[in-house]
Amino acid sequence: MQNKIPHSLPYRPEIDGLRAIAVLPVILFHAGFKLFSGGFVGVDIFFVLSGYLITSIILKDLAAEQFSVSQFYVRRARRILPALTVVLLVSFPLAVWLMLPDELKRFGQSVMAVATFSSNLFFWLKTDYFAPAAEEQPLLHTWSLAVEEQYYVLFPLLLILAWRRGTGRMAGIVGGLAIGSFVLASVVQQQHPQAAFYLLPTRAWELLAGSLAAIVPRLGGNPAFGPRRSELGAGLGFALILWALFMFDGHAPVPPAQMLIPVLGTALVIHCTHGRTLVGRLLASRPCVALGLISYSAYLWHQPVLAFGKLKYFNGVPSGLVMALVALSLLLGYLSWRFVELPVRTVQWRILKARAPVLGMAAGTLVTALLVGVGLHATSGFAGLHRWKGIQGPLQANAERGSGEKFCLAHPAGSPLGPVNCIVGDRRAPVDGVLWGDSMAAALLPGLDEELSRQHRAFVAVLSDGCIPIEGLTRTVKKEFGCEAQRQRVVVEQILRQPALKNIVWIGNFGLLTSGQPHDFALDGRPATPADVRERLLATVDKLHAAGKTLILVGNTPRFNVNAADYAMRMYARYGADVTLQAQHVTRADEETGFGSLAQLLREASSRSRVVDGLDIFCNGQDCSSHDAHGQLLYTDMSHLSHLGARKLARSVATRLDPPPSAVLAQRGI
Structure with a gap:
């Protein structure tokens, strides 16, 4: 069966709106707003969106016979590393200033994990995501980036092989893997809920759900429902997302069966929403799109801002300051998007188009971060500094x-x-x-x-x-x-x-x-x-x-x-x-x-x-x-x-x- 994929990927403002719906609840959840008890679900929405967008891009390039694995990783490096590098650069001096030696040593270990895209493995072994102590981990949120990057090591190769078998079989292969990952997550969650929360094999079904949202509409050449079904599907999907955001309990990992609610909701919104639907108009509104555009940078900044705020005000963050920290996260997200993300994507594209320089800069950045992390670990968080000498004995x-x-x-x-x-x-x-x-x-x-x-x-x-x-x-x-x-x-x-x-x-x-x-x-x-x-x-x-x-x-x-x-x-x-x-x-x-x-x-x-x-x-x-x-x-x-x-x-x-x-x-x- 011949694959028929359009050669261009049209801009969908409602996708940016969905990013806004994902990032703001995550920030407010980590800030301690009880209203958003299920705000952590924003990460699951991001997983579905990421699976959808990356799969759409790969399919477009495969259809045009332009797909290159190395170019794919160049795009990922340009997307992920610039803003992440800035966040790490700012976090390092703040960590030295505000952290105790054992905390700084642990921070160094987390930096090493970020540099090797293994944050999910590190925090699985070291941190309960839902425990109060997790709030003071500046890089805890990078576990989700690690899951995505691990996914993208394998997924393009899988899609290339599946592409040769036609869209129908490709959908079957991806769907079968999604079901297998979901079943595995359900089994593992019974005995090892933290492993099910952090690890790729038990999280892949959410990314694969997004991939299916990109593949399934191509079957039969009918990319969407009619107006009435689109309205109903988009409304139902949006309601499922809101239910999860406000009703889920934020004290422990949610079983995969319950996590189906926001995952299916996100897939429905992606599939059914367009500019003429009520949900589409809401998500495509200027405030939602604006927040969605800066969502990646805002997500990167919010955890360090909140964590360092808690370390600075270690006897309790004043209630009035919590909202200021949220606002600061969004402001830094905008500045990072405006002066880091955009230049790398647009102004400097001609310079960065070559693969070797981009991959070289990426490797240099990661190696530098790795060495910094090794240094913090080896020195036990600078425990020998004079400021700590008088305290060790007592x-x-x-x-x-x-x-x-x-x-x-x-x-x-x-x-x-x-x-x-x-x-x-x-x-x-x-x-x-x-x-x-x-x-x-x-x-x-x-x-x-x-x-x-x-x-x-x-x-x-x-x-x-x-x-x-x-x-x-x-x-x-x-x-x-x-x-x-x-x-x-x-x-x-x-x-x-x-x-x-x-x-x-x-x-x-x-x-x-x-x-x-x-x-x-x-x-x-x-x-x-x-x-x-x-x-x-x-x-x-x-x-x-x-x-x-x-x-x-x-x-x-x-x-x-x-x-x-x-x-x-x-x-x-x-x-x-x-x-x-x-x-x-x-x-x-x-x-x-x-x-x-x-x-x-x-x-x-x-x-x-x-x-x-x-x-x-x-x-x-x-x-x-x-x-x-x-x-x-x-x-x-x-x-x-x-x-x-x-x-x-x-x-x-x-x-x-x-x-x-x-x-x-x-x-x-x-």
């Missing part, structure tokens, strides 16, 4: 994060009790207890190790970072934490089967579940509600109590709005103030309100367990401080204890333990 000696996991790697137990376990305390003594918990337990572990060693006794620590220790609890989105219901039950079963395990220290982020805040935990396959959590937790308390176990149930310690250690370092860097004095404060009343029904739950459990309320330990009356009375850090971040904080909590826990059996005491000569 923080490193007291606030190292992740010490519990490192401890367990150094002292493995070989016990079947859990995913990460180790011996805590005097490793020559018989094990007579268990420390069971999540990252809160990992933070407590160094302090408990000291207390148990002092008492010449040993516990086995069972840690599962990110997994609140409750029987039957699982995570529905962040499943890579390994939070499995059966694994939680095994811990309790093993404790009950071993009489020697007399003392149980049970600690976790229970307040998250009792507060009613958004989370991704399920209990026996259903959303974990505060009432269900209360019932399950008390049932476990009863079970352990009936078995004669001594249960020390530890409630949440105070949480702070800002990372306490980072706050102290930033204050030191900015004002040269004593790092040990930069404390954060919250009120006990606010913490009790934030933890919901946790206080009542602890009271109910106190008759069958020995309760340690973290608020009692770390609050002085109504004031809860991130530092002790001597100005030393008690926290490593917003909620996890430092070594000093762990010692303070561990002393309180140790006073509630039953003593070792008399036979053990006699053996030790006590």
